Amino acid sequence: MAEVTLGGNPSNTVADLPAEGQTAPNFKLVKTDMSEVSLSDFKGKSVILNIFPSVDTEVCAMSVREFNEKAASLDNTVVLCISKDLPFAQARFCGAEGIENAIPVSNFRNDSFGKEYGVELADGGFKGLNARAVVVVNPEGKVVYNQLVPEIGNEPDYEKAFKALKDTQ
Template identity: 60%
Template sequence: MPVRAAAGAQASDLQDEKGETVICRGVEAHTSGPMIQVEQEAPDFRAVNAKMEEVSLSDFKGKKVILNIFPSLDTPTCALSVRQFNARAAGLKSTVVLCLSMDLPFAQSRFCSTEGLDNVIPLSVFRSHDFATHYGLRLADGPLEGLMARAVIVVDENGKVNYTQLVENISHEPDYKAALKAAQ
């Protein structure tokens, strides 16, 4: 059953031009557009892996996909979310976790290698305007303008979104339990 997390901004919270509202370093910030909604078809996007190869969401068709989206691995909460998904999603059948940020692929790869994280796939969207546009998660203003808001999206085997959470305060962790439940 599709679920939208209560912890995130709801459709009624949308700003006209600036999308969703989040708290970033103690101040209100806005995303570039409304976040994708449950039951929508997940738009395909391109991202770059550590080998500088393009990877698309469509490459994972037939699997459940958890999109762990965050501003940068150089922040404690972002790094923690990657570690948590690496540990918690390891046992899920036919499920892949894509960790998406604007970090360069080299930095993502170094982080995951150093940490021994091999149950997640780090992908950079630093040159992928399609992701930021279609998912509405690029920060349009505030201290981290240009990076992405913290969010989790679960896409089912058929490419439909069945869970979303826009984390209201970027310094907080996502609801791992709810996301993993949606991926079961």
């Protein structure tokens, strides 16, 4: 369990992020066409997990835009933008914003994702939603970087995530 804040108010996650060097837990999430996708579908590629509460908030939307822009120049890398938003809301946002390089996916059907990745909020105003976090997984399926953003209203450290990614390629 870790503590984060939302507007300065403390909130706890249900567990900790997967540790660097650990095999990333597999998952099944829902794409905007309602099909399922798993981490194992991207075996042999680097995967950036951009995890956040809702695409309908300003900072979450910024992180999707930022990862989408940076993903355009990455080889052998997939960016998954993960929230509990319904796939319809994700599709609407990504269509309006021209998001083409990042894949929006939802864990609305799969509560185990938030528990296994330690991002589900256990209390506070966003209880049940994902905390803001980034996890970078190398082509061998190992976690090479993780960040649980201490204040949910702040953006993640993009530079450190992309440095960890480049160090593995």
